[in-house]
Amino acid sequence: MPQDFIHVKGAREHNLKNVEVTIPRDKLVVITGVSGSGKSSLAFDTIYAEGQRRYVESLSAYARQFLGRMDKPDVDYIEGLSPAISIDQKGVSHNPRSTVGTVTEIYDYLRLLFARVGKPHCPKCGRPVERQTIQQIVDAILSLAEDSRITLLAPKVRRKKGEHKDILEAARRAGFVRIRVNGEILMLEETETLNLDKQKWHYIELVVDRIVIRPDIELSRVSESVEAALREGEGVLQVLRQPREEGAKEEELVYSEQFACVRCGTSLPEIEPRTFSFNSPHGACPQCTGLGFKLEVDPNLVIPNRNLSLLEGAVVAWNRTGASSGWYMSMMESVARAHDFSPQVPVKDLDEEHLKVILYGVKGKKVTIRHRTHNGRTYSWETRFEGVIPNLERRYRETESDHTRQDIERYMTARPCQACKGQRLKPEALGVKVCDLSIMEVTAMNIAQGVEWVRTIDPDAPGEHSDEVLSPRDKSIANQILKEIDGRLRFLDGIGLDYVTMSRTARTLSGGEAQRVRLATQLAPALRASCTFVTSPRWVCIPTTITDSLTPSPACGTWAIR
CATH class of the missing domain: 3.30.190.20 (Ribosomal protein L1/L10, rRNA-binding domain)
Incomplete structure (x- = not known):
């Protein structure tokens, strides 16, 4: 059999019945059929699985111990097989730190670019900062x-x-x-x-x-x-x-x-790629740890129904069954007694000051708590009432129980971090600029704008340029880095993701968008003679320019689409 084909014989994986098929290499191949007809069993569980297994078997025994043992699919033999890549329909990542830029490695190259040719500015006064001899x-x-x-x-x-x-x-x-x-x-x-x-x-x-x-x-x-x-x-x-x-x-x-502002006296750390990593304590905003947002207790979730009184369970975050239920109610009654308002009045009718006492407590003032247990005993003690919201925040911060955290998170809302304004990085990192833009201002661009930005800062590129371009020295340093960034951006632009921003979190991508992002991750490095498997590709049904840009050639290998 010539090696211009992938020949599968005797495939019996799952519901396949001794299937024999010949698939042309270096072509765009579509495997179609009704649900349950064995499309995935043939493409993924047979051909792709065997390609992966053979690749792993070719590695040293030392390398194989980290990859685990892969079973041979139930098939007589497969000829003409290439190293295989699989791209499924699942989301890219549920990690809130993952973005389009990090998944495609564009952000890694941007970090390198800003570390090598970025110009630091004082985070306080904005003046350029330079080393001094x-x-x-x-x-x-x-x-x-x-x-x-x-x-x-x-x-x-x-x-x-x-x-x-x-x-x-x-x-x-x-x-x-x-x-x-x-x-x-x-x-x-x-x-x-x-x-x-x-x-x-x-x-x-x-x-x-x-x-x-x-x-x-x-x-x-x-x-x-x-x-x-x-x-x-x-x-x-x-x-x-x-x-x-x-x-x-x-x-x-x-x-x-080192780097220090002469006017403000602010010293800046050595600029390294990790300075711009929001996944590292060296670069992440210390307030939100690089997430760009903070979970904060929302008063409207703590007391969703203000028609209820405190004794009727208005504070749902403190509604409990068992022994703790009576303890919380006793505390509410004691606080109301100490501040001269009734716990039986609907919350909507309470004064703003009294509502503030319930939610945020009173610093310095002690309250006498009287609590009657289920067996009739009465206890009395003095304590400071910290307030419902500080209580929830403290318990969320101190607990090691995932169950308790998940319970408290029901009353929390994600809000942009006030320290970094949602930009994830320390002020020192945000003060480093390339052609008057910080790294987060660049990642806020969509893919099409990113392609144009790379072109306009390159003094050797044709067309109009931005007001600030790279100096000849910086251009020589950044030349290869810009090529990598430009290549990935153009690939994303070519497969229809020109509207997506580099800072967009990966978990907000649709299935089709996530699939195309994975294409950029795995195919942008220009792998040759590989066999790529794509499941239910939504992008096949959208603009033909996208599929035209993915037409296989001997350079990019075989495409199997189910």
Whole structure:
């Protein structure tokens, strides 16, 4: 049998009855039939399964131990088979962190692009931030107004808890005379009896030198002091400038061999691909952990029917059966008694202040709780009423029970994170820009806009360009990265996903959209001579330009569609 065909003989998997079929290679093949006729049994459970099994068998014994054993399908033999790829109709991912960009690896290349040619900006004032050499720092200090009194500081502790006795002792041994602790300059000999509260945040800086800016100042002294401060401060130097006017505040400048804003004093971390990962603590917004939204207790879900009174079960989140039911009711009655309102009045008729007490509690004020158990015993104690919503938030945060979490989540709503405005990343990462756009502004584009953006920032591309284009140096660095991004974007555009944004979460995609995204993931790398299986492809029934773009050739292999 020539190898221009895939020959299947004696297929008996599931409901197949000794099926023999010859399938042309390097063609678009459709397997069709009524439900239950064996389409999937032939395509997936026989041909695809055997292709996968043969591939795994070709690997080393060490590699096979991680992939597991694959059973041979019930078939006499299959000839002319290629390595197989399967694309089904299921959703891409239910993970809220997965997006079109991450699934297709476009976002991975964008992270690499921004790490290599991105220009950092201060997250506070928006000014461009650059590394500074020692000479640049010295020049900046000498450019300060004449007669300025400055103190060069080397930061040793930045917002860390502890007593830090080792830092103070090391400074004394190194011969330093002064040190600044939490904003106050002290003689180091005075710190021998200093006891810092280990439960509080502290800031400690070594005083390296005190200088008055004059025309005749020795340049060597300033340079040596700057070098010493940078060495002790691990690349960061603080300059404390004394005010000229009485009552004015001291001005503090920050210089860094790393990335630091001269105006705000904000130091930025080293820019790496992980800086832009919302799946890593290095890049994810600390408030929403990179999700872009937070689950918050919704008052309208806690009290859905405000026609009910507290005693009638208006607070559904606290409606319980068993022993805890009476305890919650006793608490409601006690709170109502302490704040002079009736628990038998419909919630809609309560004052706004009383409703706020129920939902959010009262800080500092204790309430006497009286509770009668089922056996007739009465207990009384004083406690602070934290409120229904803080109670649910605390229990959700502290519990290790999935059942309890799922129960509380019924009363929660997903809202955009206020810290990152739904953009998932830390401010430092969002401040890095390529041609005036942050990485999340790029991923907010749809696929068609993304294709155009890649073209307009490339100075060598034909047509009009954006106001900002890559410099020749950046272009040489980013050239291969842009090719990978452009190739994936154009593939998605070609299969009809031009309207989908790169930041769209994968779980919101329809079955057909998810299937096409998987096509981009598996076929964009331009695999050759592979056998691709697609189940129930909805995209076959939509624009013919899509299927035209997928017409197989010897380069892309055989397509089997059921």
